[in-house]
Amino acid sequence: MSSEEEGCFVNILSRNISNIVDALLHGPENAFDEARKEGLLEREDLDRITNKESNGDKIRACLDIIEGKGNEKRICEKCGQEAAKRCVTCGILCCDQHLKRHQQEGHNLMDPGVKIEKLRCTVHGDLFKFYCMDDWSLICPKCKDGQHKEHEVVPMGTAPNKLKVVLAEKHCRVLKSIESNESQLHEVQEEEGQTQNAGRGAEDLLEKRRKELCQIVNETVDLMKGQINKRKMEKLSLLGKQKEKLEQQNESLHQEKSSLQTALQEELDTASFLQGSKDLLKRLETMSDFKSVERTPLPVLDFSKEEKNLDGLITLNKNFLEKIEKGPVEHPEKVELDQNNLRRLYGRSPSLDPNSAHRQIKISGDLRTATLTRTGNQYPEHPDRFDVHPQVVSCDCFSSGRHYWEVDVRSSRWWKIGICLNSMGRKGGKSGLGANPESWCLSKLNNEFSAYHNKQRTSLSVPGDHERFGFFLDCEAGELTCFGDSRVLHVFRGNFMDPVKPAIGVWDYYCDSVHFVHLVKQTFITN
Structure with missing residues (x-):
């Protein structure tokens, strides 16, 4: 069979695929008798179809013949020239000249050698005409109206540009x-x-x-x-x-x-x-x-x-050396919560960060005292500066080890003291200490003491009027222990491996002040 005859055979079968399938189901001998007389179909092709037992196998054999006959050369069905593309939308082969209309109308075009079965839905047997942007898959019209009904579906022709x-x-x-x-x-x-x-x-x-x-x-x-x-x-x-x-x-x-x-x-x-x-x-x-x-x-x-x-070092004695030898590097499993020992072993003296201070907070020259003023201070703009709440954080940032510091509140009647994550926002109403998931604090208001975290308040029993409160931060243990009058008032628990900073808030009364106490460590243990 010549190449021209093979191309004609493929075109005839392609245009009449539905009639061929119907003929196969009711008598393939009659369906291909005319084609065989004209020499367009070999006897072995017919035998290949009729030897199949089931109708489904006969149809598949027929489709294989349709595709196989055109493998050597595929012909445009309009003029007989060599085909450049297969228009899946129309189901025909076209040369470059007759392809233009299909391109202009946005038809789905494929290489002429692409097997048509690869472009059919395995569920419904229909040709793919759409692309699902949600599942990234080719689908047929029935799929579009079925399981992909609520998805974003676009025509195949426009899908590549969108993708x-x-x-x-x-x-x-x-x-x-x-x-x-x-x-x-x-x-x-x-x-x-x-x-x-x-x-x-x-x-x-x-x-x-x-x-x-x-x-x-x-x-x-x-x-x-x-x-x-x-x-x-x-x-x-x-x-x-x-x-x-x-x-x-x-x-x-x-x-x-x-x-x-x-x-x-x-x-x-x-x-x-x-x-x-x-x-x-x-x-x-x-x-x-x-x-x-x-x-x-x-x-x-x-x-x-x-x-x-x-x-x-000259003043060290053997007793001090013995204490270091007992645990110079590794922290003990349990810390003895005695404030004198905490001061000696882990004492810190935080300094305030002027770049974080609210405009109504005045910072002392030694960077330890925060005072609430009636008029705003002429601070430059800074992303770390609080713009709503009269607060300030320290320059010191802790993310590992153990640290103890104390805050003197004798000159303030309404205050908040504690810690916050370095990443805590400084702008807006949600930046108040204890009012978000990123800060933990003690508070005094109207002679009532409370512990706050993420807007959750815990009432504290604090007899008398304490002048100084202590904080012991154990980053690895995830604990912030709060002291008052040499006793534990409250223990906060959280993830303190992220960098945290001591923080101060002075509220309501002008000229009130709060300051970090200067602690002198008595040993050389560092954290």
Whole structure:
């Protein structure tokens, strides 16, 4: 059979597919008798159909013949020239000349070699004519009116452009995430390098002074070096985890970037493009909307206190050394909540951050006292500044270890004191201490004492009028213990591994003031 005859055969069968199927079910011999006489159908083709037992198998054999006869050369049904595309909408083959009308009318066009069965719904047997943007799949009209009725469905002809818009938008977001990720990765790498060199000056100075001290001082110096190294290694460990996480996400984002670029640039037919995009879109859906990793800032290592304490090493005695040897590095499982010991072991003297102070809060020169004023102070604009509540936070930021500080409230009649996450918003009515999930505080109003967190109030029994309150923060244990008159008033529990800051609020009465107490630690244990 010649190529021209084969092309004619395919066109005849394609245009009369419904009649052929009907004929197959009632007598295939008659259906193909005319074609066989004209030499358009070989006897083996007819035998291949009639030898099938079931009607379904006969239909499939017929369709296989229809597609197989045109494999060598596919002919335009209008002029007999070589076909350039198959119009799925009209069910015919067209050359470039006769393809224009189908293109202008937005018909679904495929390569002429695409098997028609691949474009049929496996459920209903109808040709695909639509694309579901919710499931990223080709569907037939019956699917559209059925299980996809509530979905966003578009015609196949317009689906590629719409899908490319979605992919392009995701591509832009991936690029932004990569930029943010690489910036944070650079910060981690820089801080990692700085941390590697941290503490060297303190260790050299300790070695120099070692010769001037007795044996007990030598043992203390070794202990202090171990503490410095542990702090450094702890921070390096945290930085290493941040670095690894950022690098993993960066690698994943680059892979998806490459996949998206390929999807946007590769020239594929409509069905291949739409079907191939499904796996890519599913992967992108699992990437948490391309949100980059939010890196938690780590506290800067400061060894200046070790250097200042060198002058006091001579006065150390064996009793102090024995106390250090019992637990110089690891925290004990349970802390003895004695305020004198807490002051000695974990005492801190926070200083106030002027950039966070509300305009009616005046900060003293030593950065420890906050006073409520009648008129606003001329503070510059700053994103950390409270704009509604008369509050201020400290410069000190804690995310690990144990810390104890005290607040003097004798000069105030309405106050709030406690802690807040460094990430807590400073603007608007929801930024009040204790009025959101990111802050914990004690409060005094009308001689009534309360504990607040996330708008939840706990009434406290505080006899008398205390002048000073203490706070002991254990970040790893997730506890903030509040003291008054040498006894525990309340214990807050939460995730204090995120950076938190001591905070103060002075309310209602002008000229009232609250200040952080200056505590002098009596040992060299650092956290």
